[in-house]
Amino acid sequence: MKTVLNVIWLVFSGFWMALVYALAGIVCCVLIVTIPFGVACFRIALYALWPFGNRVVQRGDAGVGAGIGNVVWLVFAGIWLTIGHFLAGVAFCLTVIGIPFGLAHFKLIPVSLMPLGREIVPTDGPTAYPHYRW
Template identity: 40%
Template sequence: MSTLLNLLWFVLGGWISGLLWLLASVILAITIIGLPWVPATLRLASFSAWPFGRAVVSRYHGQEVSLLLNIVWFVFAGWWLALHHLVLAVLLVVTLIGIPFAIQHVKLALISLAPVGKTVIEV
């Protein structure tokens, strides 16, 4: 079932989300200052392209550095990315058929707030 949902997600816009996160990774990598956020944005690119059957969990090492990087991320990018995903989730949940996709947008909103120190696992 997750394969079918992932294919629908990818065809109906997941590829755009994945490419945009990949573009963000490239832009951050070009700037020397953005290098600490590149691994997190690459994980988000993968997760946003194929979210079904996967979950985001916290890693427990390096919490102090992750906290500092997440605070900077939240101020400059996290809050508006999360807001974008929440608006899409609300629009999708109204259609009833879009509820599984709305749930994935809520997951993306949560990880968009603080992506550093998180990893994606298969469920």
């Protein structure tokens, strides 16, 4: 089921979102100082391509630099990306068929709001909880 949802997502929303995030990542990498933001954009682009079957987790080794970077990201890009994902999610949820895709947009909000210090992991398998040791 994840594959079917991912393919439909790719056609209706994922390709364009991933393309925009990848272009933003290229611009950030060209500007040298913003390379960490570029890497985060590429990570979000991959997540935007295939959101079903993946989830975002907080990295345990993220430090003060990630926190400061997230504040900068929040001011310049995070708010606007979050508003865009929220509005797209609401628009998709207005139709019964679009509800899973609206929920996928809502899943993208935390990583688009504060991407540094986050990691995309599969929802199943041994790597689903990489930082938890039982």
